[in-house]
Every structure is written in C-alpha cells, then in structure tokens.
Amino acid sequence: MANPLNRRRFLTLSAAAASVGAFPAQAARISRWRGTALGASASMILTGMPEAKAQAVFRAVEDEVARLEQVFSLYRETSEISRLNRDGRLILPSPDLLDVLSLSARLHSATNGAFDPTVQPMWLALANGQDMAAAQAKTGWRHLRFDTGAVHLARPGMAITLNGIAQGYITDRVSALLRERGLTNILIDIGEVAALGGRPDGTDWQAGIARPDGQIVHQIALRDRALATSAPLGTVLNDTGMIGHILDPRAGALSAKRSLVSVSADTAALADGLSTALCLMNQDQAIAAIDGLPGTRLELFT
Numbered sequence: 416m417a418n419p420l421n422r423r424r425f426l427t428l429s430a431a432a433a434s435v436g437a438f439p440a441q442a443a444r445i446s447r448w449r450g451t452a453l454g455a456s457a458s459m460i461l462t463g464m465p466e467a468k469a470q471a472v473f474r475a476v477e478d479e480v481a482r483l484e485q486v487f488s489l490y491r492e493t494s495e496i497s498r499l500n501r502d503g504r505l506i507l508p509s510p511d512l513l514d515v516l517s518l519s520a521r522l523h524s525a526t527n528g529a530f531d532p533t534v535q536p537m538w539l540a541l542a543n544g545q546d547m548a549a550a551q552a553k554t555g556w557r558h559l560r561f562d563t564g565a566v567h568l569a570r571p572g573m574a575i576t577l578n579g580i581a582q583g584y585i586t587d588r589v590s591a592l593l594r595e596r597g598l599t600n601i602l603i604d605i606g607e608v609a610a611l612g613g614r615p616d617g618t619d620w621q622a623g624i625a626r627p628d629g630q631i632v633h634q635i636a637l638r639d640r641a642l643a644t645s646a647p648l649g650t651v652l653n654d655t656g657m658i659g660h661i662l663d664p665r666a667g668a669l670s671a672k673r674s675l676v677s678v679s680a681d682t683a684a685l686a687d688g689l690s691t692a693l694c695l696m697n698q699d700q701a702i703a704a705i706d707g708l709p710g711t712r713l714e715l716f717t
Contacts, residue, residue, distance in 0.1 A: 427604040500574040530692035535574040582606040583687025610637035643686035677715035
C-alpha cells in the first residue's frame with residue numbers, strides 16, 4: 416500500500432538568508448541538498464549563506480522531519496499514531512500530536528464533520544477489499560478523546576489518520592525552524608506550500624496549483640501565506656481508478672464531490688486540512704466553512 420504522504424514530492428525548500436549583506440563574498444552562493452524525507456525524494460536550496468551554515472540548516476530540517484515522522488507516520492510501528500491505533504490509548508501524547516488533534520477538532524466542527532481523522536478503518540477496508548459497513552461502524556470523531564494526559568479511542572477497532580493535515584503541520588514546523596535560524600525569504604513545498612516573506616528580489620513567491628498528472632491549472636502569488644491543494648484521485652483505492660483516497664465517514668460515501676480543491680490560509684496545517692474536507696462538500700457548504708475560519712481563502716474549487 417502506498418504511503419499517502421508520498422503522493423507528491425515531499426520536500427522542496429528555497430530560502431535566502433535574512434542578512435545576506437553580512438556575507439558579501441558569498442551573497443551569490445547557492446547551497447543545494449538532495450536526499451529523502453518520509454521515503455520520498457527531497458531537495459533544498461539556500462542562497463546567500465556560507466556553505467557551513469547552509470549544511471547546518473539542512474541537517475536541522477532533516478532532524479525535524481524525522482522527529483515529526485515519529486509522531487505522525489502510519490508506517491512506523493513505533494510512531495505515536497501507530498501506537499494509538501494499535502492500543503486504543505496513548506499516554507502523554509506529544510505537544511505536536513495535541514496541536515494537530517486540536518486543529519482537527521476545529522476543522523471537524525467548521526466542516527460539519529467532513530474533516531474526520533477517524534476515517535482510517537474505512538480507508539483500510541476499501542484498500543484491502545473488506546466490508547465497508549463494518550468499517551464505518553468504527554468511525555466517529557465524538558468517540559476520540561484527548562487531553563495532555565492521554566488520547567483515547569473509545570470504540571473497539573477505531574483508528575485515525577492525520578495524513579489530511581500532517582503535511583501542512585510539518586510545513587509549519589519547518590517554517591518555524593528556519594525563521595529561528597534567521598531565514599526570512601523562504602518558499603517551502605512539503606506537498607503543501609508555505610511562503611515566508613518574498614523572493615530575494617522583493618517580488619512575491621509564485622505557486623502553481625496542479626492536477627494529479629502534474630499539469631498546472633492556476634498560479635497565485637504568495638507572501639506570508641500557505642497554500643494546500645487536494646485531489647481525491649491523486650491516490651486511488653480501487654482497480655477502476657474511480658475511488659479516491661479522501662473518504663466521507665458521515666454516510667459511507669466513497670467518492671468525493673470535487674476533483675481539485677486549493678485553499679490558502681495563514682498556516683499550512685489549516686490550509687491542508689480544509690482543502691481535504693472541502694473535497695467532500697458542495698459549493699455552498701464550502702463557502703460556509705471558509706467563512707467560519709478567518710484567514711482562509713478558497714483559491715480553486717472544481
């Protein structure tokens with residue numbers, strides 16, 4: 416089974432040092448890194464920074480991504496979410512997991528239940544040819560309880576997935592790490608896009624909205640804003656290719672209403688989760704959800 420976090424190139428980062436003028440001899444220097452992150456190809460580019468400092472940034476980003484994978488990955492047996500799904504209870508969850516669960520609760524409310532991480536049993540049942548009605552009976556956000564002491568799944572067989580929001584959260588955490596290291600003009604693409612400041616020449620960053628086949632259908636300017644795009648058929652769960660990976664647990668619906676949704680917001684996590692949920696909604700419902708979440712904007716809805 417393919418890891419949904421790998422549905423797009425995982426990490427592309429372009430950044431310029433905040434104080435390029437402090438390094439005049441290296442102002443035009445470009446440092447590059449290529450490797451893997453969460454099992455997918457990754458690349459990073461830094462400009463205007465001495466090579467030793469750039470390499471330190473690259474290592475810090477790698478370490479942060481690896482740390483967050485240990486929280487959110489469904490494919491690491493020792494991750495927090497894997498242990499929660501296995502045991503039905505997780506003692507002393509990390510602040511990162513609590514942050515994402517809190518935002519998930521907010522999105523669940525704003526979208527009238529369209530955003531629901533407890534959909535994981537349905538996802539697994541469909542992917543493995545199992546009974547969907549039995550899987551649906553194991554879902555329900557109201558049966559998930561969490562606080563600083565523990566996360567508890569109250570129904571037998573419950574499980575959650577945060578793949579509809581985790582990429583955005585990781586994007587935000589990497590953005591924060593880079594800001595702490597003095598980088599102010601940054602474009603990060605971790606499946607979701609975050610633009611901090613502008614390009615080194617002072618213009619806005621440009622971000623393309625692409626279909627699953629890679630064709631760019633719309634382009635927008637970004638500055639201090641995040642963009643997330645969801646396409647249900649970007650990952651398919653049946654042989655005919657007609658059932659996508661974004662499922663609706665409310666009525667057992669197997670197909671999303673939209674083919675491509677793009678949302679911008681103040682944070683990548685909010686844009687990510689909202690773009691996922693809006694795939695399951697009609698236009699009036701989508702507009703109501705956007706109106707209920709200040710700072711969000713619907714960029715594409717097809």
